[in-house]
Amino acid sequence: MINVRTLCKRHGARTILADVTATVAKGEIVAIVGPSGGGKSTLLRCLNHLEWFDAGLIEIAGFTLRPGPAGADPTTLSRLRTKVGMVFQQWNLFPHLTALANITLAPRVVRGVAAPVAADEARALLARVGLGDRAGAYPHELSGGQQQRVAIARALAQAPEVLLFDEPTSALDPEMTDEVVAVMRDLAAAGMTMLVVTHEMRVATELATRVWVIDRGTIVEDGPPATLVSAPQSQVARDYFGRAR
Amino acid sequence: MPTGRRALLALALALLGAVLVAGCHRRELGGTLAKIQKRGEITWGADRQGGEPYLWLDDSGALVGFEVDVMDAVARRLGVKARMTHYNWVNLVPLLKRGDFDVVCNGLEATPDRAASILLSRPYFVYAETLAVRTGAPYKTLAELKGKKVATLDQTYALDLLKGAGVEIALYEDNQVIYDDLALGRVDAVLLDNVIADRYGCNHAGVTCLPDDVARGTYVIGIRKEDPELKTAIDAALAAMTADGELERILRKARLWDHRQTEPVPDVAGGPPPPKRYFGVVQLRRFAAAALVTLGLSVAAFLLAVPLGLVLAIGRVYGGRWLGAVARVYIELWRGTPVLLQLYLVYFGLGPYYAIGPVTAAILTLGLNYAAYEAEVYRGAILAIPRGQAEAAKALGLSPVQSLRHVIVPQALRLALPPMTNDFVSLLKDSSLVSVITVIELTKQMTISSAELQGWLIPGLACAGMYLALSVPLSELARRLERRLARDQRAHAL
Numbered sequence: 080m081i082n083v084r085t086l087c088k089r090h091g092a093r094t095i096l097a098d099v100t101a102t103v104a105k106g107e108i109v110a111i112v113g114p115s116g117g118g119k120s121t122l123l124r125c126l127n128h129l130e131w132f133d134a135g136l137i138e139i140a141g142f143t144l145r146p147g148p149a150g151a152d153p154t155t156l157s158r159l160r161t162k163v164g165m166v167f168q169q170w171n172l173f174p175h176l177t178a179l180a181n182i183t184l185a186p187r188v189v190r191g192v193a194a195p196v197a198a199d200e201a202r203a204l205l206a207r208v209g210l211g212d213r214a215g216a217y218p219h220e221l222s223g224g225q226q227q228r229v230a231i232a233r234a235l236a237q238a239p240e241v242l243l244f245d246e247p248t249s250a251l252d253p254e255m256t257d258e259v260v261a262v263m264r265d266l267a268a269a270g271m272t273m274l275v276v277t278h279e280m281r282v283a284t285e286l287a288t289r290v291w292v293i294d295r296g297t298i299v300e301d302g303p304p305a306t307l308v309s310a311p312q313s314q315v316a317r318d319y320f321g322r323a324r
Numbered sequence: 325m326p327t328g329r330r331a332l333l334a335l336a337l338a339l340l341g342a343v344l345v346a347g348c349h350r351r352e353l354g355g356t357l358a359k360i361q362k363r364g365e366i367t368w369g370a371d372r373q374g375g376e377p378y379l380w381l382d383d384s385g386a387l388v389g390f391e392v393d394v395m396d397a398v399a400r401r402l403g404v405k406a407r408m409t410h411y412n413w414v415n416l417v418p419l420l421k422r423g424d425f426d427v428v429c430n431g432l433e434a435t436p437d438r439a440a441s442i443l444l445s446r447p448y449f450v451y452a453e454t455l456a457v458r459t460g461a462p463y464k465t466l467a468e469l470k471g472k473k474v475a476t477l478d479q480t481y482a483l484d485l486l487k488g489a490g491v492e493i494a495l496y497e498d499n500q501v502i503y504d505d506l507a508l509g510r511v512d513a514v515l516l517d518n519v520i521a522d523r524y525g526c527n528h529a530g531v532t533c534l535p536d537d538v539a540r541g542t543y544v545i546g547i548r549k550e551d552p553e554l555k556t557a558i559d560a561a562l563a564a565m566t567a568d569g570e571l572e573r574i575l576r577k578a579r580l581w582d583h584r585q586t587e588p589v590p591d592v593a594g595g596p597p598p599p600k601r602y603f604g605v606v607q608l609r610r611f612a613a614a615a616l617v618t619l620g621l622s623v624a625a626f627l628l629a630v631p632l633g634l635v636l637a638i639g640r641v642y643g644g645r646w647l648g649a650v651a652r653v654y655i656e657l658w659r660g661t662p663v664l665l666q667l668y669l670v671y672f673g674l675g676p677y678y679a680i681g682p683v684t685a686a687i688l689t690l691g692l693n694y695a696a697y698e699a700e701v702y703r704g705a706i707l708a709i710p711r712g713q714a715e716a717a718k719a720l721g722l723s724p725v726q727s728l729r730h731v732i733v734p735q736a737l738r739l740a741l742p743p744m745t746n747d748f749v750s751l752l753k754d755s756s757l758v759s760v761i762t763v764i765e766l767t768k769q770m771t772i773s774s775a776e777l778q779g780w781l782i783p784g785l786a787c788a789g790m791y792l793a794l795s796v797p798l799s800e801l802a803r804r805l806e807r808r809l810a811r812d813q814r815a816h817a818l
């Protein structure tokens with residue numbers, strides 16, 4: 080599903096990602112952990128080409144991304160992004176649209192889905208994330224956890240094959256975190272391929288099939304969560320999972 | 325709204341205060357002849373813009389013209405010196421009545437209206453009203469121009485004649501451009517006195533003056549009602565100048581001497597005094613019509629400014645170096661020069677190449693000008709949208725254009741709504757400037773009414789009332805929108 084080969088990303092003279100190579104199979108759930116500034120977000124954002132990279136190659140959901148600002152032509156990029164959804168830390172809902180309209184916008188505009196069809200699908204997705212009764216609510220009328228669930232439904236509406244989460248629960252208090260983790264658990268059960276940058280230990284240890292530890296632009300450790308918790312190889316992983324033991 | 329009502333009350337009190345203060349400082353009028361003799365100087369009001377042959381500054385900067393000669397001669401015969409003070413021509417009579425100078429001598433025509441409001445000296449010049457048409461046009465008399473557009477200057481005897489002639493009147497403030505517009509086909513005829521017609525009209529390419537005088541009239545010196553002894557003195561001086569040939573010498577020097585000067589003098593001012601006019605239903609209806617013009621102009625101009633401003637803002641934010649620079653130059657050009665200048669350039673400047681009508685020119689200029697201001701408002705609003713919005717749109721597969729159309733612009737317009745409402749109120753007020761290109765809107769109607777009613781206060785207050793009736797609800801709307809926006813954003817930040 081995802082194949083990253085010798086990916087390099089620089090900002091000026093600083094190397095942000097150094098020769099990252101990794102593969103993710105369909106249905107895998109990868110938790111990405113590591114210290115702040117290590118390059119986790121940058122890696123995720125390269126995967127749907129929100130950022131371009133300097134060297135290497137990315138194959139994802141049947142598309143190939145090459146180095147440089149262009150990376151791929153605009154139509155390919157648009158199609159790729161419907162196959163690779165993204166959920167942000169600050170959820171980034173469109174404040175001028177209702178929950179339902181947030182979800183139907185991209186299917187209607189990008190894929191040309193008829194409005195009534197898109198609305199039916201959106202209602203089903205809202206029910207799936209436990210917000211079946213809030214279709215007409217505006218973002219500012221929803222709690223943070225509810226907004227993040229709408230954001231997940233919005234990403235799902237494009238029928239993606241991969242979902243990228245960048246710290247989806249970091250801006251939420253524990254109760255709301257539970258709501259969002261429950262939705263992710265449901266997606267995992269349905270076999271969705273997911274990459275999740277997270278500080279939430281439960282996501283890394285209970286939900287993930289694999290954990291990447293990223294530090295200073297490289298994947299310093301890659302293995303099943305149980306192995307990382309019981310026998311961490313790197314100091315970063317030891318620091319990180321020390322709390323979990 | 326309590327705040328709105330309190331503001332209105334404060335405004336009313338301020339106006340009342342201004343009226344009282346003005347009343348307390350009323351100048352001591354009358355006895356002007358004695359004051360002139362004590363001072364050794366008679367001051368006269370005139371407008372230098374009148375130009376040749378009335379009065380103008382020659383290349384050495386000296387004030388010359390036949391009216392300068394007339395006033396110098398009159399002053400010499402009163403045993404004093406004459407000093408000219410420059411004012412806008414249309415304001416000369418009101419300022420005379422206020423006491424800003426002793427007399428008016430500047431192509432002031434004797435009319436029943438004026439005779440009812442000030443004292444008029446004996447004539448120093450007999451003029452003819454000359455009708456000018458486009459060369460080859462079929463019109464031979466004023467009567468044949470019924471329903472056509474005829475131009476003249478504001479507050480002239482020609483205007484009085486046109487009001488009774490059943491023509492559509494176009495009011496100008498400048499005698500240079502009026503014949504340009506006749507040649508361009510913006511008006512069908514021009515009625516002005518022969519002094520102006522001979523200098524500016526009859527030699528103009530594409531313009532023909534009709535040979536018959538439409539009417540005759542006289543230029544007189546205007547004197548305050550309180551100063552009959554000054555009128556007697558000036559009349560005596562003028563009579564002596566006629567008798568000893570000095571007046572003829574002055575007029576010959578200015579190439580103004582003609583057969584009319586020795587023929588019987590028309591008694592224009594001697595007609596029945598005009599009925600005293602009051603501010604009533606007729607005036608109110610005219611103000612309402614003018615308010616509609618103001619509103620219509622402003623709405624049309626804003627409908628042009630909004631989309632153009634949006635395009636400019638998008639050009640500045642996303643257009644890259646070249647498009648961004650083009651948008652920036654446009655904005656700086658239109659914001660960095662006065663609207664009045666832009667109106668002149670678009671209407672009169674472009675006239676010879678592309679003669680658009682005054683209303684079109686007004687809407688176009690105001691719209692293009694306000695687009696520059698709107699562009700900066702929208703640019704600010706676009707930049708205020710959090711980056712995450714565009715990223716979320718992009719991550720969902722929306723193209724840059726789709727993202728602008730569905731995500732960025734709708735939010736930016738919401739943010740921009742309060743400043744836009746305020747801009748529209750400014751536009752309502754700025755639209756008063758279009759009277760310089762002959763559009764009669766609210767402020768112009770006020771000056772017309774004040775001339776008819778011989779007072780500025782009532783028409784001025786009526787005009788202010790009309791503007792407030794248009795702008796106060798809009799300002800209130802802007803305040804509500806601002807409050808709602810602030811509330812939404814607070815809720816959003818939770």
Ligand SMILES: Nc1ncnc2c1ncn2[C@@H]1O[C@H](COP(=O)(O)OP(=O)(O)O)[C@@H](O)[C@H]1O
Binds near residue numbers: 116
């Ligand atoms: N636009 C940018 N310009 C310069 N440096 C950047 C930019 N974006 C990110 N970085 C740097 O790249 C590094 C990795 O950032 P990021 O991927 O956000 O890390 P993480 O998500 O692991 O905290 C950080 O040191 C950050 O300062």
Ligand SMILES: [Mg+2]
Binds near residue numbers: 119120121
């Ligand atoms: Mg990050």
